[in-house]
Amino acid sequence: MPVDGPRREDEVRIARERLLEQGLVRASVPASLVAKEIEQSWRRSVSHRVDPGAEPHVLGEFDPDSAILRAAGRVLDQWQTNLTDSRMTLFLADEEGRIVSRRIVDAQDGRLLDRANAAEGFNFSERTLGTNGLGTPIEARGVVFVRGNEHFNDALAQLACAGAPIKHPITGRIVGSLSLASHVDVASPLMVAMVRQAGHEIAEALEHMADSRDLELARAYRLFRSSRRPVLVMNSETVMTDLPSLAHLDAESHAVLWEKLRLHRWDGDSLKLELPMLGTEAMVRRLGRGGQDAIFALEFLTPAGAAPSELDAVVSETGSGTVPILRGGAASPRPQQSPYEVVQRQLTTAAAANGLVRVVGDPGVGKRHQASKWLRQRTGQEPEVFTVRDLAADGLFWAGGDAALREGRGVLVVGDARLSGELRERLEEFARRPRPDGDRGARLVLTEYPFDADDPADSVGTGAGTVRVPSLADLRGELPSVVREVSAELFPGAPAPRFSPAALQCLLAWPWPDNVAELARLLTDLPQVPRGGLIQTQDLPVAMHQTRRSSLSRYEEAEREAIEGALREAEGNKSRAAEILGIGRTTLYRKMRALKIEADERMIAPGP
Incomplete structure (x- = not known):
């Protein structure tokens, strides 16, 4: 064992278990026991509800011709040769924490690592396994040394791992991590210096491989960063900024903003951008070619204030003929109020009239789901469900619906067919009928398709008691928050789905003909969603890729x-x-x- 001995290992294990048992607020970890970055990683692991006994799972196939593997190949070869007599193993992970390369020096070590599933394809992200030498450097964005029971996962307690993040030298983005691992008995602090050096060598190789788009973006950033004001430069895949308050500009807000700027009908090469949730505005300049090769530079005219929202941009031309203004809407990675929360609030307002409540919307928008959810929350019971055809059957609806309302249960009539004027009047009168023995918040709700604008006699979708459920085409700028909400209902307790910028841009460009029903099918068919894995463009249906070609x-x-x-x-x-x-x-x-x-x-x- 290292000089600290078995006693320290026991104390580390006890401190970690105490943190799990007592929780983040009550438990404390002695500063002399573990390094600050280890304690912080433990706390992140507890907050993500990582199971210390969980086994790593295969995240999926990885691209053997990926940039990080091509850049690291010769570096790993050289270090593997240099470590021949060291009993150390090299691991390379991609940005998701998935092992993409393992270089073993001694076959005996290979058997130990195989028992811990430390092999190509397995997910070693911190959100999956907790503190470890591959996932933690990505989350901490720095070098870490994890020894023995400092690992959050019990299966890794026999290992010592020095890990370093791999930052792209041009973009500064974390593109993976490198770890040098050994049995805890033969670990050395020198592993930290070694893994740091190897990480630098891989970053240098990435710089040599950089293509013209990265270099063009870097040149644009260097040009604009000399401005007295903070700047942000981006293309379809990368953001460069020196504005600290925009450091958390995530893939979602980047994709939404870039898509809106790309599709904007530019009369010139500049426009003014308002970001109310940031308390700032920016001058946007379009550089280079259009389409997928476009580069946009944002120069912030006033200091940024509050945390930014997701940039649901809506273009409004100015009447004076000056530069147009692109207004940022309210949509952060966790918006204050989702579109469906608005629907729920509108249903409560519509119910105040104590009559028939109508829910209208296109096929697949979730009218029945939203109405049922509202009735359940209002009454605490499952609603009684009928169809329009049941209204024509003698006694089937009128007796059953009346009994349900008297019992305090909601009644939902699903508009699977057009309702005649006579039945509509009868249904409205039925909804207004006083029921002294029941009610307790119960209401009668009718779901219908939108009214026909060409038919003056068709009044469906109008009136004070009507609530419209928007289609996904109406919610394009709020699509990331819609995806999170739908996923949370499909997979309760699972982490929020994550999309690469390119994949999210495919979702934003897709017309969603079947609305939320189509989105729910997509999320159900993607195995990465309930596991919190990153969804790439190749994971999406082929037809969605074609939407990127329109530009x-x-x-x-x-x-x-x-x-x-x-x-x-x-x-x-x-x-x-x-x-x-x-x-x-x-x-x-x-x-x-x-x-x-x-x-x-x-x-x-x-x-x-």
């Missing part, structure tokens, strides 16, 4: 078709595809990123 020029469309044809001919082999096209492999990678081409099994031509 391509005719030249870009032809270029995309040529690349896809070469990839099919090469059966997905990028090096061979580059040869077919007569371009370098690095150029091919850059063009594939710019044109949002996914090289997977769909690129392979079908057999005979």
Whole structure:
């Protein structure tokens, strides 16, 4: 054992268990026992409800040709050779904390690591396993040394791991982590210096691999950062900023803002952007080409105030002919009030009239779900559900509905068919009928499709007692919060779903013809959602990828078709595809990123 001995290991284990048992507020950890970054990681692990006995799970297949693997390959080879007699193992993880490479020096160590599922494909993120040498550097954004029982997961207690985050040298974004692991008996503090050096070497390799889009973004940032005002520069995948209060600009707000700026009808190369939730405004400039290669520079005209909201931007042209203003709406990663919370509040207001409450909306928007949820919360009971056809059946609805309302239960009539004028009047009179033996907040709710604007006799969807459930097309800027709310109802207790910027941009561009029903099917079909894994574009249905192509020029469309044809001919082999096209492999990678081409099994031509 290290010089601290078994006694320290026991004290560390007891302190960690006490934190689990007593909770974050009551429990304290002696400052002399573990490093500050370890205690902070323990507390994050407890707050995320990480199970210390959980086994790592396979997060999914990873791209063996990814940038981080290509950059780290030679570095790992050299360090593996240098560590031949050291009994140490090298691990490389991607930004999700998933192991993408393991370099073992001694076969005996391999068996120990296999028992802990420390192998390629397994998820070692801090949210999954708690404190460890791969996930914690990503969360802490710094080097950590985790020894023995400092690991949050019991299966890792025999290991000592020095870990370092890998930061992209141009963007500053964490793209993965590197860990040097050994048995706790042979651990050395020198592992920290070694893993830090190896991480720097991988970052240098990433810089050499940087494509022209990254370099162009970096040049734009250097140009604008000399301004006296804070600036933010972004393209479709990356944000660079020196504004501290915007450091938490996440993938959602970036994707929403970039999509709105990209689709805006630019008369010139600049516009004014108001961000009320930040207490600031910005001048936005469009740089470079349009479409997927667009770069936007935001120069903040006033100091930022409160935390930013998700940028649900709505363009309004100024009447004076000056620059247009793009207004940021209220939508942070956790908005104060979601669109469906507004619907619930409107239902309560509509019920004050003590008559029939109508819920209208397009197919699939969730009219029945919202009405049932409101009735349950109001009465504490499941509502009695009927269809419009039941109204025509003698006694079926009128007796059963009346009894339910007298018992204090809500009644829901699902408008699966058009209601005649006579039945509507009868239903409205039935809803207003006093019921002295019951009620207790119970109401009669009718769900219907929107009224026909071309038919003057059709009054459905109008009146004080009517609440409209918006379609997803109406909620495009609030889509991230809608996704979280729908996911929370589908998977109670599961972490919020996470989408890569490119995947989120696909969701924002998708028309959602079946509304929330389609979104619910998508989330149910994605295995990453209940586990909190990152959802990439290749995880989405193929049709959603095509929405990204609408912004391509005719030249870009032809270029995309040529690349896809070469990839099919090469059966997905990028090096061979580059040869077919007569371009370098690095150029091919850059063009594939710019044109949002996914090289997977769909690129392979079908057999005979």
